[in-house]
Amino acid sequence: MVMTIDAQIKDMASVWPNFALVGRQGATAAWQGAVRPLLQTFLVDITYRAPLVIEQLSVRVLQPRVRVLSPPLRQRPGDPEGRLPHVYYGPNGEVTLCMLDPDSDDWSPFDSLAQTTMPWIIEWLAAYEGWRATGEWTASGRHIEPGGAGV
Amino acid sequence: MNSYAFAKWYCARTPTEERFALALNRQLYEQAGIAFAAADVEDVPPQTPLIIKSVTTVALQLIKRHRNIAYATETGRIPPSVMLSCHAGHAARPGMKLAQMLIRQARWTARAIDDAAKRGQLLVVPNPEFPAERFTDRWPESQVQQTTYSRHLHTLANGLEAARTGDVQLEDLQEWLLAQFGDRIVTRSIKAFNQRLGRQVQSRQHGYTRSGGLFVPAAPAIIGAATGLAPVAARAHTNMGERR
Numbered sequence: 001m002v003m004t005i006d007a008q009i010k011d012m013a014s015v016w017p018n019f020a021l022v023g024r025q026g027a028t029a030a031w032q033g034a035v036r037p038l039l040q041t042f043l044v045d046i047t048y049r050a051p052l053v054i055e056q057l058s059v060r061v062l063q064p065r066v067r068v069l070s071p072p073l074r075q076r077p078g079d080p081e082g083r084l085p086h087v088y089y090g091p092n093g094e095v096t097l098c099m100l101d102p103d104s105d106d107w108s109p110f111d112s113l114a115q116t117t118m119p120w121i122i123e124w125l126a127a128y129e130g131w132r133a134t135g136e137w138t139a140s141g142r143h144i145e146p147g148g149a150g151v
Numbered sequence: 152m153n154s155y156a157f158a159k160w161y162c163a164r165t166p167t168e169e170r171f172a173l174a175l176n177r178q179l180y181e182q183a184g185i186a187f188a189a190a191d192v193e194d195v196p197p198q199t200p201l202i203i204k205s206v207t208t209v210a211l212q213l214i215k216r217h218r219n220i221a222y223a224t225e226t227g228r229i230p231p232s233v234m235l236s237c238h239a240g241h242a243a244r245p246g247m248k249l250a251q252m253l254i255r256q257a258r259w260t261a262r263a264i265d266d267a268a269k270r271g272q273l274l275v276v277p278n279p280e281f282p283a284e285r286f287t288d289r290w291p292e293s294q295v296q297q298t299t300y301s302r303h304l305h306t307l308a309n310g311l312e313a314a315r316t317g318d319v320q321l322e323d324l325q326e327w328l329l330a331q332f333g334d335r336i337v338t339r340s341i342k343a344f345n346q347r348l349g350r351q352v353q354s355r356q357h358g359y360t361r362s363g364g365l366f367v368p369a370a371p372a373i374i375g376a377a378t379g380l381a382p383v384a385a386r387a388h389t390n391m392g393e394r395r
Contacts, residue, residue: 015381018362035363040320071320086392098392106388119359119385123352126365127390130345133322134338138349140387143394 002109005029005050015114019046027052032069037126043069044121051109060102062109064117067096068125074132085137086124097124101142156280157233161240167204168245210252211239213332214260220333221303230300234276234286235260241279250315254308261304264297273297307331321345359383
């Protein structure tokens with residue numbers, strides 16, 4: 001069963017009490033909070049709209065939007081992983097983390113953000129720090145290439 | 152120098168720390184192409200003796216390396232190894248973590264110098280087994296010499312404490328450590344750390360603290376048994392995204 005936004009809010013408050021609900025409009029909610037995967041504290045924003053049962057939208061569209069508010073992610077142009085690994089770029093250049101394969105069973109609106117998105121953010125940021133320090137991305141990963149094929 | 156008695160004194164103060172010794176020595180032997188899968192130190196075959204037995208000794212090696220980097224361009228005398236070993240023996244406290252022990256040894260020597268300097272004297276470190284013998288008979292030769300080294304050690308300890316308690320990114324920490332300990336040891340350690348982190352995350356041998364930290368036990372453990380962790384068991388997933 002699709003988790004309602006109320007259920008997501010309740011779950012987030014229970015598991016990650018340091019993440020504050022900063023916005024709520026209809027079925028859309030936004031949370032902000034700090035995580036410290038290794039030694040750096042990152043301020044993160046999660047925005048999510050819970051779909052209606054009758055909606056048939058793809059995970060690619062439904063997936064929660066996760067942005068790192070501070071400190072800014074450091075880019076490395078020319079890196080084989082891309083100037084930032086495993087992100088989406090919005091029309092205005094805004095960066096959101098991509099932590100799931102929309103064509104697999106990684107995630108669906110049936111899942112709790114507290115049990116999936118939140119821990120995946122922590123893993124992504126730890127892998128990002130390792131990539132910045134060593135050039136090696138050690139978490140899972142696949143890229144969307146032009147033409148649609150992933151490698 | 153009564154080095155035999157001093158060596159015995161040092162060994163008595165730095166007993167084998169089994170968990171640490173086993174983990175570290177297993178790595179050392181694996182790097183040399185020798186594998187052993189012992190559950191306890193007692194099970195390590197006799198042909199593979201433990202090379203390093205205590206946190207104190209590893210911290211001492213790092214203190215010496217830090218000194219070597221700090222004085223790489225010096226032509227005069229530098230703080231003697233035996234003096235640092237003696238302070239390490241005094242500072243030894245089995246069970247401490249490596250970073251804590253490193254800070255403790257750095258502060259120990261720095262404070263000994265500061266105390267001597269306040270009295271207008273030069274640092275004196277006697278052989279604990281033969282007090283008439285001074286490990287500091289050739290260094291320090293002046294106040295400037297000893298206070299310079301004290302500053303180096305305080306800077307090291309301050310930086311390590313800031314890294315543990317403050318906000319620092321791994322790559323910035325790496326840069327700072329490079330300046331303190333040189334390239335080879337730091338780059339290799341950070342690379343090994345990153346790879347171990349990746350292996351443990353991908354095999355789901357990790358947890359999450361409630362404050363958003365990644366918890367990766369040093370040895371395989373039942374994650375659920377660790378206290379202070381968020382009640383989350385994230386499943387495997389694939390990081391995707393565009394490559395620009």
